[in-house]
Amino acid sequence: MASIDLNSDLGENEPGRVVADDAAMLEIVTSANVSCGFHAGTPEGIRETVAAAVRGGIVIGAHPGYRDHANFGRVDVDVDPATLQAQVEYQIGALIALASSAGGRVSYVKPHGALYNRIAHDEDQAGAVVAAVKAIDPGMVVLGLAGGAVLEVAERAGLEVAVEAFADRAYRADGRLVPRGEAGAVLHGPAVVAERVVRLASEGVIHAADGSALRISAQSVCVHGDSPGAVAMASEIRRMLRASGIAIAPFAGA
Template sequence: MPTIDLNSDLGENVADRVVSDDAAMLEIVSSANVSSGFHAGSPEGIRQTLADAVRGGVVIGAHPGYRDYENFGRTKVDIDSATLQAHVEYQLGALMGLASAVGGKVAYVKPHGALYNTIARDERQSKAVVAAIKAIDPNLVLLGLAGGTVLEIAKDAGLTVAAEAFADRAYQPDGQLVSRAEEGAVLHDPAAVAERMVRLAGEGVIRAIDGTDVRVEAQSICVHGDSPGSVAMAAETKRMLQDAGITIAPFAAA
């Protein structure tokens, strides 16, 4: 029977900007992309999310982004390659240290927000991110957008990769995500989201925003922790996947 991972972006809360219910989401997902600090979160909050993930047996991934706290890492930054590599290395090192402190380890890397979207297309920034991962730990798996440029660059560099699909985001006909600036880019209905993901896991296709089907080969499904109703969407997606005979399991070894 098919197997797929279910992940969420977590560790992004601070006292005056609470965006997700990490404890509830960790009861649902098999992998957690934990903020590495540059776009969101605090050291103490990130540490708590990591500790909760360890207790729950959830596989931990690092979630580095641009140094863009004000915009939640969702604004593209025109950054030189050496600086970007250093920024990613710094974030990976920090998260790996915190994970070790609570008895866990980081198994994979999923870049965040605008960095994630940029390296789905941009070869130069992709190479900087890949170089950072290789420098810190070449055994880390890179999780990226299915069909994205960075996955091919990472494979060519000898990294293990996994492809990701998004439960709560609309797709363009070419397989790219619809920009958050456009109407209908973020989906909210738990049943509709879950039905899309059952079809993805079973048939390898997602209905694009124009009504056509786009083929997406993915080993992991993301429900953004900061999306309204994210816990309900994740829970319904998990339930419908399992009801369809699809196993929920992490793509990376803990």
Template sequence: MASIDLNSDLGENSADRVVGDDAAMLEIVTSANVSCGFHAGSPEGIRDTLAAAVRNGVVIGAHPSYRDYENFGRIDVEVDSATLQAHIEYQLGALEGLARSVGGTVGYVKPHGALYNTIARDERRAADVVAAIRAIDPRLVLLGLASGVVLDVAERAGLQVAAEAFADRSYLPDGRLVPRPQEGAVLHDPAAVAERMVRLASDGVIRAIDGTDIPVNAQSICVHGDSPGSVAMAAQTKRMLQDAGITISPFARPGAGV
């Protein structure tokens, strides 16, 4: 693999809940998944993050969620198709408007948290999210879990897609992420995280939690902005990828897809 994208979930800070250092992360990553307000963040904070992304030349992605601010969007929510589609359309429209206000454009969509994991396996809700993206802007690229159902649904609907791997999360042998409540689900050692991602970019494999190697074809790597030590992990991952001869570059271009 000659190049790979490095992304982070940002725009999630608010006065009563500060979870990450957006300014520092935006000096490292090539793509920013910016909260749309349903799971975290505030309008003014999200706008500030978007402006900083524009200043740093970082590609902006929309990071919509279930409407679940209390649980940070990490609890699965039962919602009918019409409601889910409307909620995603609302969030994409709001973020696109804020991005334009600071001279930016949204280039892709990466759903957040429980919704992200649900559409990796649930075709009905995957189709709802895809329908919302098509309704707002069919040029937007969908970023989803490598091997997730949503990527197939999106491609069949005519969307461009990109697959993602997680630097700071453990994997099950079937390619799904280890659930967050399970011990060992979230990784914290910058050197170990970086070594895993160099192997991913070079060989297309990740070591699963049971010790087996699983194939993962990904065009982007995520370091969660709210993880402890996330900036150090992102910086070391970028440095070690570059040392291994891997170019760090965005997978999407605003208004032009991949």
């Protein structure tokens, strides 16, 4: 039986900037990429999300980003590798502490936003992120974009990796994501997106914005919690996967 993990970026809410319904998404996904505080979220909010994940048996991943709260971590930042490594170590360490206090653990690392996109092609910054993961806990899995530099760097460093695809983001023909500032970068139709995920899980194929077919062997699919109608979309994806006989299970151990 085919199997796929569903993940979502959570723990990003704060007073005056509520972006997702964490409680509802945790009823649907099998893995939670929890903000580590640099791009969004508050310590108390992040702790609440982590505790809810632990209660629901959801696997927890660290979601570190650039130190750029004003732009939600979605603007590229030129930072030297040593500084970036320290910042990522700091973020992962903070989430590990909050998870531990709730009786849980952090099983994987998926960088956020602009950092995620940068390390898909920048080996220097990818190396800094990988070094941070290895220094904190080499048993954690690195989750990243198919074909991304960070996955190659992580494998060379002896870390376990997992490939991620995006349910609600458009792809370019080269396998990169269409930048959020471009028209059509984020997909919104639950039925269309769910059908796309079913085909990805069953056939390993997803269509790029130009109509070309990309072959992606993904272990996890991301549904962004901050997208309009995110809960309805995630629910439909889960329903259609099950209706198609595809198991939904985490890629990393709890």
